[in-house]
Amino acid sequence: MKKAWSESLPAIQFRIARPTHQLQKIIEFYTNGLGLEIVGSFKNHDGYNGVMFGLPDVDYHLEFTQHLNATPILPPSDDNLLVFYMPNIEERNAMVSRLESMGYYAVEPENPYWKRNGITICDPDGWRIVLQNSNGIFKDIE
Template sequence: MNNEWSEQFPATQFRVARPTHQLEKIIEFYNKGLGLEIVGSFTNHDGYDGVMFGMPSVHYHLEFTQHTNATPILPPSEDNLLVFYIPVLALRNGIVSRLASMGYYEVEPENPYWKRNGITICDPDGWRIVLQNTNGLSKD
C-alpha cells in the first residue's frame, strides 16, 4: 500500500506545529475536551516540552510546544481555524457540551459559513476550532 499523497509531493505524514505558553491547558482542551489521542510527547528537548495529538492510524498530527521561558502567544485572526468534521450530530453536540462544562463556550464565527453546520470554540490560547457536522452539508 502506498502511503504517499502523490508523485508530485511524496509526503507520508502531515503535522501542524504551534507554540503555546500554557501547555497543560492545551493538553486538557485537546485531549480531555475534544478527545484527541496523545500520540507522542517530549520533555526538555533543547529547552522545549511538547505534545502531539492525532487520530488513531492516521498520519495527521497537531503538535504543541512550549519553551522553558514561554511568553504569552498572541492568537491569529478570528478566521484562522482548525476544522474537525464530525458526521454524527449527537456526538458532535456531546463534545460541545463537554467543552462547555470545562469553560469553553461557542463563539460567533467570523465567516458565517461555519455557523450553518458548525460550532466555533476558542482553545486556551484563543485559536479557534470548528466542530463541523458533516450530516446534511451543502455543496456550496
C-alpha cells in the same frame, strides 16, 4: 516504508505545529475536551516541551510546543480554524457540552458560513475550532 502521497509531493506524514505558553491547558482541552489521543510527547528537548495528538493516528497530527521560558502567544485572526467534520449531531453536541463544562463556550465565527452547521469554540490560546455537523468537506457547500 509508507507510501508517498504522490510523485509531486512525496510526503508520508503531515504535522501541524504551533507554540503555546500554556501546554497543560492545551493538553486538557484537546484530550478531555475534543477527545484526541496523545501519540507522543517530549520534555526539555533543546529547551522545549511538547505533545502530539493523532488525527486519528501518527500520519496526521497536531503538535504543540512550549519553550521553557515561554511568554504569552498572541492568537491568530478569527478566521484561522481547525475544522472537525462530525456527521452525528448528537456526538457533536455532547462534545460541545463537555467543552462548556470545562469553561469553553461557543463564539461568533468571523465567516458566517461556519454558523450553518457548525459551532466555533476557542482553545486556551484563542485559536478557533469548528465542530461542523457534516459528512465531510465540500458536501455542505452550496
